[in-house]
Amino acid sequence: MYYALKVWSDIAPLNFHEVAGDNADILIDFPRSQHKDHYPFDGPGGAVAHAFFPGDQPIAGDVHFDNDEAWTFRSSDPREMDLFAVAVHEFGHAIGLSHSSVNESIMRPYYHGPVGDPLQYHLPYDDQLRIWQIYGLNSNLLRCSSMCSLGTQKVATGSIVIKQRTAEGRELKQKQKLLKKLNSICGEEAELLFRIQ
Structure with missing residues (x-):
């Protein structure tokens, strides 16, 4: 999760720090099926994660990953579910970005496979521009x-x-x-x- 958040904080004035308890702006959870947010997961495949836009609601900014997925990290296999790629996308929602129609964008509506080594990944221009418009x-x-x-x-x-x-x-x-x-x-x-x- 650190690397997925770092992608955003590297280019915008955002600081992410892990805190204990539930008093956080972004809560990260790995639930299964029904999990008290009216957006149940459906097992492997289908909906793999979701996030909530920032705001005043208690669930605002929270990110949920389907615990029934076979998550991978640093795998280049397009058939596997890359946690890093999905996390970058969902954290984009948690900090205020909607989906993008730009093909290269990490904020496309659907999962398009792994994005490579998290240490070498840089956000596409469209995503950079959109986050700069919100945060500078x-x-x-x-x-x-x-x-x-x-x-x-x-x-x-x-x-x-x-x-x-x-x-x-x-x-x-x-x-x-x-x-x-x-x-x-x-x-x-x-x-x-x-x-x-």
């Missing part, structure tokens, strides 16, 4: 000094690559909003530091 950027993504320089590794890996996609129309406006946010952190030099594709 994680300041750790930016390595701003008095010269407002950015660590070259982050640029090289594409962690802060701003892409313009003409298929969705809204991208240019979102790109401008993100650049404005970057300028507020790094100053006007941000335009020179980020590749705009």
Whole structure:
């Protein structure tokens, strides 16, 4: 679960800490069939997990994984149920993201198999953009000094690559909003530091 939450906290200003008891914003459970939330699980296959959006309800933010599934971790077999991939998706709901129609998105409505090594996984651009719209950027993504320089590794890996996609129309406006946010952190030099594709 740590790695699935870390995917989100690596790019947005979110901090997740394990606490004892039931007084948490996100409760994680592995129930079977009926489990007091009116969304029963159906055994192996079918509904494998569900999560609740943040809010004021007692169940808000909670994530449930069907305990009847044969969960795997770090398996590349597409026939197996990868706990990491499902957890990243469900935690996306728990922090406020709905499903996405973008094919590469982890927030697609249906399970599409393992996503690879959790230590190497990076959220697709659509998911990054959508979480930034809610929470803003994680300041750790930016390595701003008095010269407002950015660590070259982050640029090289594409962690802060701003892409313009003409298929969705809204991208240019979102790109401008993100650049404005970057300028507020790094100053006007941000335009020179980020590749705009």
